[in-house]
Each structure stands twice: as structure tokens, then as C-alpha cells.
């Protein structure tokens with residue numbers, strides 16, 4: 001039971017006010033009701049996010065319902081005509097044919113996740129932050145250390161410090177908490193030769209171009225463009241030449257590299273969100289030189305997809321102020337908690353974005369961990385038990401999804417052994433449906449596994465609660 005008049009049973013510091021950190025603060029407060037003191041430390045001066053779209057997986061929307069935010073999230077999401085069984089998965093095309101591509105397949109499903117802008121999602125989370133939770137801005141955590149009494153001292157870039165009983169690293173892919181966690185961990189727990197492997201993020205060799213623009217822009221230029229009708233994946237292999245200097249090619253050399261583009265409608269169908277991948281697996285694991293995120297010209301973006309079908313060329317012509325992201329991930333960690341510290345979201349398992357699942361996984365971490373911390377049975381003297389349950393329940397699930405996401409990226413670029421390799425006309429002419437073709441079977445298998453995983457990890461959690 002909550003005891004709002006009593007002193008909080010312990011203090012939790014959440015490092016990072018991103019999607020995971022905000023969801024965690026909301027979950028703890030909803031179920032603990034003042035029993036736990038929450039401080040959020042955010043390095044920026046506001047709660048904000050990149051101007052881009054996001055898809056929130058169905059299973060994460062169930063959590064939004066539990067946290068009392070579903071109606072608002074649904075309200076800002078893109079609506080599609082409802083029917084019992086409509087092709088609501090993305091239309092997947094083979095597009096690396098300059099005269100025109102073709103439909104590869106389309107998944108048929110009863111219900112998809114929700115599509116929205118990241119800012120709309122973050123604004124809703126921000127509005128639901130409990131008044132009792134204190135957010136400290138301009139607090140970039142640099143490191144932490146354990147104190148003899150068991151509490152944790154937090155150190156920030158502005159030379160200030162704070163103390164807490166429990167520290168949650170929700171500070172994203174370049175997590176300072178993860179770095180200190182592995183650099184200071186008992187060497188008996190982790191192979192010491194792998195500390196840097198766990199502490200640092202890993203470049204996948206992929207670059208992502210992202211842009212958003214009003215749907216009318218494309219409607220005027222190309223009224224029948226397939227993108228205006230819903231989510232589309234344009235798959236293929238592209239030609240990249242020396243002018244795409246970020247791949248460090250010798251002058252005049254042209255290479256064929258895997259590429260694909262995801263596009264979908266956000267902001268209630270008024271904006272088109274474009275996410276375009278260019279991948280060089282030979283670069284995977286090498287250090288990425290330069291800024292991980294930078295503004296680029298539209299020409300660079302267009303050039304990378306010069307051999308793609310006209311629908312893609314028109315789509316890219318409309319892109320305003322594209323940015324380029326070097327796609328990094330976190331290597332699979334052997335553990336996500338130690339003593340009174342735990343990692344959630346991208347700090348723990350930043351993954352490729354092919355499945356559109358990273359934010360959903362951060363929300364799931366937050367929900368499970370938040371409920372465990374808030375539980376009446378959890379006290380400061382057994383907090384490590386609650387944190388260990390969080391690890392047991394969540395880490396392998398998130399890592400499984402990260403692997404599925406990586407595999408999906410290979411599939412979209414015709415690079416998965418045993419699947420369609422893009423050399424013939426694949427499933428053209430067939431009505432895409434569940435069970436069609438190796439690629440679809442693989443995708444559906446992934447989806448079934450996701451559902452099984454949810455059931456598996458929810459069972460012990462809910463029997464405990």
C-alpha cells in the first residue's frame with residue numbers, strides 16, 4: 001500500500017529524460033504514489049527530441065494504456081481506415097530499378113502499432129510527469145561512485161554533485177552510466193578484456209538519412225505516389241560513388257551497397273517521415289569519424305539513391321533539411337544491473353531501427369522496472385533483488401528484439417542468406433498475405449516470437465504484483 005504521508009522508502013535518480021527515463025518516472029509514481037523519491041537529471045536544458053517520426057509497437061501501446069496515456073497517444077497518431085483484416089503492414093517494394101519497381105509483398109494484419117512524431121510522444125510523456133518528480137536540467141552526468149554507506153554519489157559536468165540510493169541509466173546510446181558501470185564493475189563479474197566492448201557503442205556501418213515534410217508537397221509533384229497512401233518500404237541495392245565521401249572511396253570508384261527507405265505518415269497524416277539507410281558492412285565495427293548526427297544537403301541524399309525507382313526520386317526531391325545519422329548500437333551486454341545501478345532503453349540495448357522497436361523496448365523496460373521499484377515488497381535492503389528480476393525479465397527479450405531488428409535490415413537489403421536476394425521478381429503478382437514466401441514467413445515468425453516473449457515475461461511479473 002502507498003503511504004503518501006510517510007517518508008519515501010528510497011531515492012531513485014534517473015539519468016536522462018528521454019522516452020525511457022520519462023516513462024520510468026511516470027511508472028514509478030503511478031504505482032508507488034510518493035513512496036519513492038524521484039530525481040531526473042537531464043543534460044539538455046529542456047525535455048525535447050529530434051524532429052522525426054516514430055512508430056510505437058503494439059505491445060508498447062498496451063503499456064501506454066496501463067499508464068493512462070493511450071487516448072492521448074492515439075489522438076496524435078496517424079489514423080487508417082479501420083477494417084477487421086486490412087493490409088495494414090507496410091507495403092514492401094523492390095525499388096532499385098530506375099524505370100519502376102514492383103510490390104514485393106505486403107503483410108496483412110489486424111492491427112499495427114501507432115505512428116506519430118517523436119515530439120508529440122515526448123510532449124505527452126512530459127505532461128504526465130508527476131509533480132512530485134524533480135527534473136534537474138543542464139546536468140550532464142560524467143561519472144558516479146559508490147559510497148561506503150551504500151548510497152551513490154553522482155558527478156556532473158558542471159562540477160556539481162548529488163547523492164541517491166538507486167541510479168538508473170536512461171541516458172541513451174552514449175550512456176555515461178553504462179561506461180562507469182562497466183569500468184568499475186567487479187572483475188569477477190565480467191571478462192575484463194571486454195570492458196570497452198560493453199562500455200562503448202558500435203558503428204554498424206550504416207548511415208541513415210532522415211527528413212519530414214508536408215504531404216501536400218508530394219501530392220502536388222506526384223499525386224499517385226504510393227507513399228501518400230500509407231507506410232512503404234523501398235528495398236534494394238544502390239550505387240555509391242566517390243562523391244559520397246563518407247564511405248571513403250577512391251576517386252571515381254563505384255560500389256554497390258545495400259540500401260532501403262522507410263516512409264510513413266505522421267502528425268495525423270499531414271507529414272511524411274522518411275528514413276533512408278545506406279549500409280557498408282565492411283565498415284561495421286570501425287570507429288565513425290565525425291559527428292554522429294549532421295545536417296546534409298538534399299543532393300547528397302538524392303545521389304545515394306540515384307538508381308531507385310521514380311517514386312523514390314520524387315519522394316527525396318521533397319525532403320527538407322535532411323539529417324544524416326551514423327547508426328550505432330550497444331553490443332550485447334552480459335548484465336543490466338549491479339548493486340543499486342541499472343540500465344534501461346538505449347543505454348542498455350540500443351538497436352538498429354529496422355523493426356522500429358527501440359523506443360518501445362525502452363518503454364517496456366521502464367514499465368517493468370518502475371513497477372518493481374514501486375512494489376510494496378521492494379525496500380532499500382532488498383532493492384538488488386528487484387533489480388535482478390528486472391534484468392532476468394527484460395534483458396534477453398530486448399536483446400532478442402535487437403537481433404531480429406538487425407536481421408530484418410539484412411532482409412530489406414536482400415542480404416539474408418536463404419531469403420529473397422533481389423535478383424528475380426520475387427513475389428510479384430501475388431497478393432501478399434500471412435505465410436507468403438520465405439521473407440514473410442521469417443517476419444511472421446519474428447512477430448510470433450515477440451508475442452511469446454511478452455507472455456513469458458509478463459507471467460512472472462503479474463503473478464508477483
Ligand SMILES: Cc1cc2nc3c(=O)[nH]c(=O)nc-3n(C[C@H](O)[C@H](O)[C@H](O)COP(=O)(O)OP(=O)(O)OC[C@H]3O[C@@H](n4cnc5c(N)ncnc54)[C@H](O)[C@@H]3O)c2cc1C
Nearest residue numbers: 016018019020043055141171172345346356357358359360
Ligand atoms: C533513425 C532512427 C529511427 C528510429 N525509429 C524508431 C521507431 O520508429 N520506433 C521505435 O520504437 N524506436 C525507434 N528508434 C529508436 C529510439 O529512438 C530509441 O530506442 C529511443 O529513443 C531510446 O530512448 P531512451 O530514453 O533510452 O534514450 P534517448 O531517447 O537517447 O534519451 C536519452 C536522454 O538522456 C540524456 N542524456 C544523455 N547523456 C546524458 C548524461 N550523461 N547525463 C544526463 N542526461 C543525459 C539525453 O539528452 C536524452 O534526453 C529509432 C532510432 C533511430 C536512430
